[in-house]
Amino acid sequence: MLIVSYGVLGYDDRMLQSQLFTKPRKEAPKDEVAKNAALLVRAGFIDKLQAGVYSYLPLGLLVIKKIEQIIREEINAVGGQELLMPALHPKEVWQTTGRWDSLDVLYKIKDASDREFALGPTHEEIVVPLVKQFVSSYKDLPFSVYQFQNKFRMELRAKSGILRGREFLMKDLYSFHRDEEDLKQFYEKMKGVYVRIFERCGIGAETHLTFASGGSFSQYSHEYQTVTPAGEDIIYVCGDCGVAINDEIIAKQSACPACGSTKRKSERSIEVGNIFELKTKFSDPFGLTYKDEKGDDKPVVMGCYGIGLGRVMGAVVEVFGTENAMRWPDSLSPHRLHLLELTGKGSAVDSVRKVAGDIYQKLTKAGVSVLYDDRNARAGEKFADADLIGIPHRVVVSEKLVADNKLEYLNRVTGEKKIISEIEFFRLFTNDMV
RNA sequence: CGGGCUGUAGUAUACCGGUAGUACAUACGAUUCGGGUUCGUAUAGACCGGGUUCGAUUCCCGGCAGCCCGACCA
Numbered sequence: 001m002l003i004v005s006y007g008v009l010g011y012d013d014r015m016l017q018s019q020l021f022t023k024p025r026k027e028a029p030k031d032e033v034a035k036n037a038a039l040l041v042r043a044g045f046i047d048k049l050q051a052g053v054y055s056y057l058p059l060g061l062l063v064i065k066k067i068e069q070i071i072r073e074e075i076n077a078v079g080g081q082e083l084l085m086p087a088l089h090p091k092e093v094w095q096t097t098g099r100w101d102s103l104d105v106l107y108k109i110k111d112a113s114d115r116e117f118a119l120g121p122t123h124e125e126i127v128v129p130l131v132k133q134f135v136s137s138y139k140d141l142p143f144s145v146y147q148f149q150n151k152f153r154m155e156l157r158a159k160s161g162i163l164r165g166r167e168f169l170m171k172d173l174y175s176f177h178r179d180e181e182d183l184k185q186f187y188e189k190m191k192g193v194y195v196r197i198f199e200r201c202g203i204g205a206e207t208h209l210t211f212a213s214g215g216s217f218s219q220y221s222h223e224y225q226t227v228t229p230a231g232e233d234i235i236y237v238c239g240d241c242g243v244a245i246n247d248e249i250i251a252k253q254s255a256c257p258a259c260g261s262t263k264r265k266s267e268r269s270i271e272v273g274n275i276f277e278l279k280t281k282f283s284d285p286f287g288l289t290y291k292d293e294k295g296d297d298k299p300v301v302m303g304c305y306g307i308g309l310g311r312v313m314g315a316v317v318e319v320f321g322t323e324n325a326m327r328w329p330d331s332l333s334p335h336r337l338h339l340l341e342l343t344g345k346g347s348a349v350d351s352v353r354k355v356a357g358d359i360y361q362k363l364t365k366a367g368v369s370v371l372y373d374d375r376n377a378r379a380g381e382k383f384a385d386a387d388l389i390g391i392p393h394r395v396v397v398s399e400k401l402v403a404d405n406k407l408e409y410l411n412r413v414t415g416e417k418k419i420i421s422e423i424e425f426f427r428l429f430t431n432d433m434v
Numbered sequence: 435c436g437g438g439c440u441g442u443a444g445u446a447u448a449c450c451g452g453u454a455g456u457a458c459a460u461a462c463g464a465u466u467c468g469g470g471u472u473c474g475u476a477u478a479g480a481c482c483g484g485g486u487u488c489g490a491u492u493c494c495c496g497g498c499a500g501c502c503c504g505a506c507c508a
Binding site: 023025026027028029030031032033048050051104105122124153155156157159164212213214215221223232274275276278304306340342343344345346377378379380381382383384385387396398399400401408 | 440
């Protein structure tokens with residue numbers, strides 16, 4: 001394959017569908033009941049290895065990478081520094097915080113010499129000793145670090161497809177501050193970051209800032225809950241300001257904590273992200289302190305901020321998917337455009353292939369990521385598979401269209417379908433990027 | 435972890451205490467070619483272990499796995 005240019009992700013993300021090693025299926029495996037998993041498995045985005053443990057296949061990985069890149073851009077914009085910490089954790093750090101015994105979702109493993117480890121469910125125990133080596137003065141604060149990493153949680157019951165896994169990809173960010181005031185400021189800034197992230201992922205309208213339990217040392221934590229019937233949580237969305245309250249604290253909090261309104265509606269929802277004031281909960285056991293202007297030792301104040309990438313992907317499918325079709329927002333679609341050639345029969349085959357192949361080359365040169373259905377398959381199958389895969393823009397090349405020098409363009413978001421010239425089409429995709 | 439249900443070709447399903455059938459997928463041939471065309475041929479299957487029985491994929495017990503409900507879930 002001639003490599004002409006690279007897609008936005010920095011590698012060649014265009015694809016000939018005939019080369020794709022996965023294939024769409026007509027039926028979902030009987031052990032996938034959740035809509036997100038049924039559609040994603042059928043379309044070849046993911047594969048289940050065991051309950052709550054999935055592989056991301058080429059199409060699905062492209063979506064995950066796009067979610068990741070959106071998060072990365074928004075966090076970098078507020079100064080977050082990306083790193084990558086290990087998943088294999090020594091027992092000792094978990095004993096330091098007492099969570100070796102108290103955290104029941106912790107996977108514990110032993111090596112051949114009986115040494116014990118944990119598989120990381122979250123990384124406070126790792127990041128705090130790490131930053132301790134570099135933080136000594138108030139001048140070193142504040143800062144924040146984050147990573148994208150697989151987390152391991154021994155859920156008693158994995159369920160809902162990729163919405164509750166035992167191994168799952170998460171963005172976790174930790175912020176470090178000299179006092180609660182500074183933490184508060186950053187925390188508020190992160191709320192804006194999260195709003196932009198979910199907005200860019202296409203679920204901004206369905207995703208609500210939600211007040212949730214803050215545990216023993218904080219009045220609230222905040223979750224980002226995406227409304228969909230597939231959700232496991234129940235939230236009460238304020239009719240005036242759209243901020244929600246998690247069912248778990250509704251008894252203590254009847255009026256909207258944001259605007260005081262008592263108008264509200266209960267909804268099922270998926271927690272796609274959360275932010276939490278850790279304060280000194282983890283700085284204390286590890287002795288993470290800094291010297292203030294007077295030379296006094298003070299504990300570092302922390303916050304943590306998570307987003308489940310698989311959950312975002314699953315939530316998007318739940319929100320936009322129908323029985324036989326997904327529909328990706330432009331920002332997350334594995335490819336920008338789905339190009340279908342309907343070769344028909346006889347002498348037209350070559351001309352259709354030539355036109356479609358040409359368009360593919362031109363778009364690729366222009367940096368547009370295309371999934372090109374060059375398979376030797378019938379129209380019905382191609383249309384059905386394209387619906388299932390759910391790339392929001394579809395363009396068809398067929399014998400009839402080639403004869404008229406036209407293309408058929410479908411926008412799955414607006415439902416608009418039109419016959420256009422090649423020039424109009426290229427203008428659509430190489431200038432006026434949606 | 436408690437309760438319920440289920441394990442049959444790659445996928446979805448059927449029947450049966452006595453040679454396991456169908457559809458889709460796959461391979462080959464023909465036909466068709468803008469919404470999963472039609473036909474033929476071929477390939478391919480009973481989760482594992484134990485028990486009952488002349489004989490178990492079927493019945494019983496145990497294990498393992500999966501799904502659903504609940505509990506759990508920074």
